[in-house]
Amino acid sequence: QVRLVESGGGLVQAGGSLRLSCAASGSIFSTHVMGWYRQAPGKQRELVATITPGGSRNYADSVRGRFTISRDNTVDLQMNSLKPEDTAVYYCRASKIGYALWGQGTQVTVSS
8 A cells, every 4th residue: 555754844944944755655656646735733734735647736825936846756845935824734645536645744843
C-alpha cells in the first residue's frame, strides 16, 4: 500500500522560508493529482496548492505568489515570505477520481 510521508516543517520567523517535501512509497506522482493542504487549530483543512500529472498548478489565493509546488522524485512546497497566518499542520495528498490518500502531516509554525 502506498504511503505518503511529509518532512521539512518547523519553526520560522515571519518573512522567512521553508521547504516541505512529500515522499511516496510507490510510483504515483505521474498518475495522481498531488496536493498540499493545511489545517490550523480550530479551522477546517484547506487547499494550499495542487499539481496534476500533466504539470498544471493551482494555488489558494492566500499563498499565490509566495508558495510554489513542484514535482520530481518528491512533491515539494517551497514557502517564501511566510506569515503567522500560515501556521498550520501541512498535509500531502494524492488523489484520483473516488480515491484520496493523505500523509500524516508536518507542523509549520511562523512566529511574528
